[in-house]
Amino acid sequence: MDTNQYLEVFIDESTENLQVVNDRLLDLEKNADDLSIVNDIFRAAHTLKGMSATMGFEDLADLTHKLENVLDAIRNEQINVSTSILDVLFDSVEALEDMISDISNGGDGKKDVQAIVGQLKAIESGEAVGENESPKSETATQLSSDISLDEFEQTVLEEALSQGQHVYHISVSLAEDCLLKAARVYMVFEVLEQSGEVIKSIPTVEQLEDEQFDETFDIIVVSEQDDEAIKAKIYKVSEVKDVQIKAFDSSRIRSEEEGTTEEEVSATTEAKPEKESEETDSPKRQKAVSNKTIRVNIERLDTLMNLFEEMIIDRGRLEQISREIEHQDFRETVERMTRISSDLQNVILTMRMVPIEQVFNRFPRMVRNLARDLGKKIDFQIEGAETELDRTVIDEIGDPLVHLIRNAVDHGIETPEKRAASGKSETGRLILKAYHSGNHVFVEIKDDGGGINQDKVLQKALKNDIITNEQASNLNDRQIFELIMASGFSTADQISDISGRGVGLDVVKNTIESLGGTIEIDSEYGEGTTFSIKLPLTLSIISVLLVVLKDETFAVPLSSIIETAVIHKKEIYKARGREVIDFRGNIVPLVHLKEVFAVEQDQDNADDYYSVVIVRKGDQMAGLVVDSFIGQKEIVLKNLGQYLKDVFAISGATILGDGEVALIVDTNALIK
Amino acid sequence: MLETTSNQSKMIVFQLKDEYYGVPVDTVGSIERVQQITRVPNTQSFIKGVINLRGVVTPIIDLRERFQMDAAEFTDQTRIIIVHFDGKDVGLIVDSAKDVVDLPEDSIEPPPEVIGSVEVDYIRGVAKDNNRLLILLNLEKVLSMDEKESLSTVD
Missing domain, CATH: 1.20.120.160 (HPT domain)
Incomplete structure (x- = not known):
C-alpha cells in the first residue's frame, strides 16, 4: 500500500x-x-x-x-x-x-x-x-471519532451521501497475537475495496503497512451495502478480533465545509464515484480493462522472445535428429512441437502489438491549438486508430507524425479568407488515417489545402544545388515532391512562402526509413496534399531473402527487393567502367557482393549466368550479384552489439534455424 | 589499483602462446568452447566475426591477432572468454583457460617497459603467481577500436 x-x-x-x-x-x-x-x-x-x-x-x-x-x-x-x-x-x-x-x-x-x-x-x-440546497437525507447517528477530514475527503463523502450511499466509520481490532498485521490490514482493505471505497484510515495506510499501530485501526468507507454485510465480510479475514461499524456523521462534515464544496454537492449529484460499479450511461472501460489486462514491461517480452528463439534453434536440431533416427513416435512429437511453437511465436508477437491510438490521441488538441494560433479553421478526423503496431515502432513514429501534421496545418491548409477566395469551404479538412495491408501498416495524412507548387519546389531545389538543371527536366511529379524531403532543401524560416512544406522533412524521412518504412507524397496544386507512410508491422521480425556467397549466408531485406533475376553474361554491358544490366528498360549497375564483403573468389567464369537481386533505394536501383538464392524467410532482427557499431553495408544479424548467425545486408549503403 | 575495496582480486587466468594473462572474474560472463563463427566483412582483421551466444549475437576477437602474435589453429583447448566491459559484450579467443586465482592486491605491480610480446598499452599490471608471471589486461584498451590499424573499408 x-x-x-x-x-x-x-x-x-x-x-x-x-x-x-x-x-x-x-x-x-x-x-x-x-x-x-x-x-x-x-x-x-x-x-x-x-x-x-x-x-x-x-x-x-x-x-x-x-x-x-x-x-x-x-x-x-x-x-x-x-x-x-x-x-x-x-x-x-x-x-x-x-x-x-x-x-x-x-x-x-x-x-x-x-x-x-x-x-x-x-x-x-x-x-x-452557489446553490445552497444540498441533499442531506443521510442518517446522522452518533459519531465517536476524532478523524479529521481534508477538503477532498469531505467532498467525496458529501457526494456519496448525496447519492444515497452509506458512509461508515469502521474500527477493526486484530487478534493480539497476530503475526502478520500488515497482511491482515491488506486483506481487510481488499474486502472493503470490493464492497465500496476506502476514503481514509487512521493511522495512515503507510503506517498500517509498516505495522505502526497496536491492534486497532479506523477506516472510513463509502459503500452501498449495509453495515452488517460489510461487518460479516471483514470477519472472514482471519485474526480479526472485533469490528465496530457505525454510520459516519455527515453533519460533522458539513460544519467544516466551505462554499466551494457546497456547490460540489449539488454539482455531483449525478456523478458516480470512480470505483462505483458501472451501470446506466457510463460504460467505464477502466474497470473492464483492469480485469482483463496486466501491464508487462517490454523488456520481459524481449526476454521471452529471446528464450523462444533459442527454443526454435533447438527445435531445428530435434527435427534434424528425428529425420536421422526414423522413430515414428519421436517424429510425431517433434512435428507437434513445431506446430505449437509456431502458434506460440504468433502469440508472442501479438503481445507486443499496441493500437496506434496511443500516438494519435494527442493530435486533436494539437491541431486545435495550432489552428487557433494560426487563425485557421480545421476539421480534423482520425480513422483507424485501433490499428495495431509493434511497440517499438509506436515509440518512434510519434515525432515524425507531429512534424507532418504541424506542416499540414501550418503550410498545407490555407487561411479561411484564402480558402473562401479560392472557392473552398472555409474549414479545411485534415485526415489522419491508419490501416493494415499485408505485412505493413499505412499511415496517411491528408489535407485539402493548397498543395505543393511544383515550380517553386524546382526553383528552390535548383537554387540550393540539390539537383542540376539537367536533372530537373527529367523529374516526374513524385520525384519533384520528394525533393521537399531532401536534406538541405529548406530551412524553417524560408519555407513558409512556398505554399509548402519542408521544415525538417528530411528528418522525418530519415526517421521513417530507419524504421524500415517509406514515405511518399502525393499532391495536387490547389487541391491538397497526402503524405503516405508505410511501416513494417514490427521492427524485430522482418522478411528477408537468404542468399549464398560461397559458403556464407547473407540476408537481404525483402522490403528493398524489387525482384530476383538470373542474367546471362552476354546481357551485361559496360558503362563508364561499371557493369550494368538493362532491367525492364532501366540501366541498373551491378554490385558484386563477394567483392563488397571480401569473400574469396573461387574459379570465376564457371557459370555463364549471374544470380542477381534487384534492390532499390528510392528511385535508384542496383543489382546485387550473389552465388545463389536460398529462399524467403521471416527472421528475428538482432544488432551486432555495441562493439561492432558501424560495419559497412551490414545492418544487423539474425540467427538461423541451425543456430548459425547470418548477417543482414544494408542495401541502402550499396546504392549511391 | 584493481579493486580498491578488497585486497584480494579474483582473476581468470588464460594462456596465449607461452604467456599467462588475467582478467578480473567479475568482468567475465562465461567461458565457451569454440563454435561456428560468422565472419563480419570490412572489420579489422582481429575481429573474427560473431557467434550466437544463447540467442545474443556476440562479436569475437582473436586475442593472438589483437596482440600481433602469430596465428594458431584452434585446438581442443581453445576457448572463448566472454567479457562484459563498458556495456559491450565481447568474446576473446584464447589458447586455453583453466584457472581462477586469488591475487593479493599488493602482489600486482605496474607493467615494466617491455614484457612478452604484448604492448604495454594493453597491460594494467603484472603479478607473480606460483612461479609464473601473470599479465593483467586493461580491457578498455583491448576493446578499444581507435587503433593505429586503419579500418579497411570498402568505399
Missing part, C-alpha cells in the same frame, strides 16, 4: 482519464449543447482528482478540483460553453498533462497553476452562484 508501487498505475490511468477529458472537450466544442458530454468530462476529471489526492499530488488535485467546479457549472447550465471557456479548459488540461508527465519523469508534479486557477475561478464566479 505504499503509494510508490501504484505510481505507474496512477500515471497510466491519469493519462487515460486526461485523454477522455481531452477527447470529450473536443466533442463539446462541436456540440456545445450536449450536456451528456459534460458529464463524461466531469466523471473523468473527478476520477483524476480522486486519484491524485490519494497519491498526494496536491497541485494536481487542486487544479482538477477547480476544473470540476467549472464543469459542474456548465452542466447545471449556469455557464454557457464558449470558445474562451474552452480555451481555458484546454489550458488546464495541458497543465495537468505537464504535471503528470513531470510525475512520470520522477518529479513531484508541482507546477504553478495560479493563472489557470484564477481563470477557472473567474469563469466559475462569473455566473455560477
Whole structure:
C-alpha cells in the first residue's frame, strides 16, 4: 500500500482519464449543447482528482478540483460553453498533462497553476452562484471519532451521501497475537475495496503497512451495502478480533465545509464515484480493462522472445535428429512441437502489438491549438486508430507524425479568407488515417489545402544545388515532391512562402526509413496534399531473402527487393567502367557482393549466368550479384552489439534455424 | 589499483602462446568452447566475426591477432572468454583457460617497459603467481577500436 508501487498505475490511468477529458472537450466544442458530454468530462476529471489526492499530488488535485467546479457549472447550465471557456479548459488540461508527465519523469508534479486557477475561478464566479440546497437525507447517528477530514475527503463523502450511499466509520481490532498485521490490514482493505471505497484510515495506510499501530485501526468507507454485510465480510479475514461499524456523521462534515464544496454537492449529484460499479450511461472501460489486462514491461517480452528463439534453434536440431533416427513416435512429437511453437511465436508477437491510438490521441488538441494560433479553421478526423503496431515502432513514429501534421496545418491548409477566395469551404479538412495491408501498416495524412507548387519546389531545389538543371527536366511529379524531403532543401524560416512544406522533412524521412518504412507524397496544386507512410508491422521480425556467397549466408531485406533475376553474361554491358544490366528498360549497375564483403573468389567464369537481386533505394536501383538464392524467410532482427557499431553495408544479424548467425545486408549503403 | 575495496582480486587466468594473462572474474560472463563463427566483412582483421551466444549475437576477437602474435589453429583447448566491459559484450579467443586465482592486491605491480610480446598499452599490471608471471589486461584498451590499424573499408 505504499503509494510508490501504484505510481505507474496512477500515471497510466491519469493519462487515460486526461485523454477522455481531452477527447470529450473536443466533442463539446462541436456540440456545445450536449450536456451528456459534460458529464463524461466531469466523471473523468473527478476520477483524476480522486486519484491524485490519494497519491498526494496536491497541485494536481487542486487544479482538477477547480476544473470540476467549472464543469459542474456548465452542466447545471449556469455557464454557457464558449470558445474562451474552452480555451481555458484546454489550458488546464495541458497543465495537468505537464504535471503528470513531470510525475512520470520522477518529479513531484508541482507546477504553478495560479493563472489557470484564477481563470477557472473567474469563469466559475462569473455566473455560477452557489446553490445552497444540498441533499442531506443521510442518517446522522452518533459519531465517536476524532478523524479529521481534508477538503477532498469531505467532498467525496458529501457526494456519496448525496447519492444515497452509506458512509461508515469502521474500527477493526486484530487478534493480539497476530503475526502478520500488515497482511491482515491488506486483506481487510481488499474486502472493503470490493464492497465500496476506502476514503481514509487512521493511522495512515503507510503506517498500517509498516505495522505502526497496536491492534486497532479506523477506516472510513463509502459503500452501498449495509453495515452488517460489510461487518460479516471483514470477519472472514482471519485474526480479526472485533469490528465496530457505525454510520459516519455527515453533519460533522458539513460544519467544516466551505462554499466551494457546497456547490460540489449539488454539482455531483449525478456523478458516480470512480470505483462505483458501472451501470446506466457510463460504460467505464477502466474497470473492464483492469480485469482483463496486466501491464508487462517490454523488456520481459524481449526476454521471452529471446528464450523462444533459442527454443526454435533447438527445435531445428530435434527435427534434424528425428529425420536421422526414423522413430515414428519421436517424429510425431517433434512435428507437434513445431506446430505449437509456431502458434506460440504468433502469440508472442501479438503481445507486443499496441493500437496506434496511443500516438494519435494527442493530435486533436494539437491541431486545435495550432489552428487557433494560426487563425485557421480545421476539421480534423482520425480513422483507424485501433490499428495495431509493434511497440517499438509506436515509440518512434510519434515525432515524425507531429512534424507532418504541424506542416499540414501550418503550410498545407490555407487561411479561411484564402480558402473562401479560392472557392473552398472555409474549414479545411485534415485526415489522419491508419490501416493494415499485408505485412505493413499505412499511415496517411491528408489535407485539402493548397498543395505543393511544383515550380517553386524546382526553383528552390535548383537554387540550393540539390539537383542540376539537367536533372530537373527529367523529374516526374513524385520525384519533384520528394525533393521537399531532401536534406538541405529548406530551412524553417524560408519555407513558409512556398505554399509548402519542408521544415525538417528530411528528418522525418530519415526517421521513417530507419524504421524500415517509406514515405511518399502525393499532391495536387490547389487541391491538397497526402503524405503516405508505410511501416513494417514490427521492427524485430522482418522478411528477408537468404542468399549464398560461397559458403556464407547473407540476408537481404525483402522490403528493398524489387525482384530476383538470373542474367546471362552476354546481357551485361559496360558503362563508364561499371557493369550494368538493362532491367525492364532501366540501366541498373551491378554490385558484386563477394567483392563488397571480401569473400574469396573461387574459379570465376564457371557459370555463364549471374544470380542477381534487384534492390532499390528510392528511385535508384542496383543489382546485387550473389552465388545463389536460398529462399524467403521471416527472421528475428538482432544488432551486432555495441562493439561492432558501424560495419559497412551490414545492418544487423539474425540467427538461423541451425543456430548459425547470418548477417543482414544494408542495401541502402550499396546504392549511391 | 584493481579493486580498491578488497585486497584480494579474483582473476581468470588464460594462456596465449607461452604467456599467462588475467582478467578480473567479475568482468567475465562465461567461458565457451569454440563454435561456428560468422565472419563480419570490412572489420579489422582481429575481429573474427560473431557467434550466437544463447540467442545474443556476440562479436569475437582473436586475442593472438589483437596482440600481433602469430596465428594458431584452434585446438581442443581453445576457448572463448566472454567479457562484459563498458556495456559491450565481447568474446576473446584464447589458447586455453583453466584457472581462477586469488591475487593479493599488493602482489600486482605496474607493467615494466617491455614484457612478452604484448604492448604495454594493453597491460594494467603484472603479478607473480606460483612461479609464473601473470599479465593483467586493461580491457578498455583491448576493446578499444581507435587503433593505429586503419579500418579497411570498402568505399
